[in-house]
Amino acid sequence: MTVLGLIAGREPPPEPSSVRRAVAELVADIELLLGTLRGSMPGDVDFGVGDVSGTYASGAEAVRAWCLDTQEALRRYVPRLRHPRVIHVPGDALDLVFRAKIRGSMAVQGRAAPLELELSVDPQRSWRVR
Secondary structure (H helix, E strand, C coil), rough: CCCHHHCCCCCCCCHHHHHHHHHHHHHHHHHHHCCCCCCCCCCCCCEEECCCCCCCHHHHHHHHHHHHHHHHHHHCCCEEEEEEEEEEEECCCCCCCCCEEEEEEEECCCEEEEEEEEEEECCCCEEEEE
């Protein structure tokens, strides 16, 4: 979008509600993917992510492997999210909540808009994306 395009009336300004809706739909897609254990969908056994509950006990390499695996799942199943990167966010050793960030971009009215989402999963495997 350009200022001259707006002045000439050729490029409508982005509607905040449509941008919010697009982000909300993207977050819903990510929550569905994260909330599904890989292998549990009969129609597509590759859909979902690996179980994150044992990654802390298995060490830093297991955490990195889960992040890379989830990054690939996002690339495959959430195409609106461009160039996703999943980055572990270390927490307190006594904290049983796994945290990570998803960084990437999404197309918003023809432009790539940067996006960063925070993920957390508690010991009961309840995901939160915001």
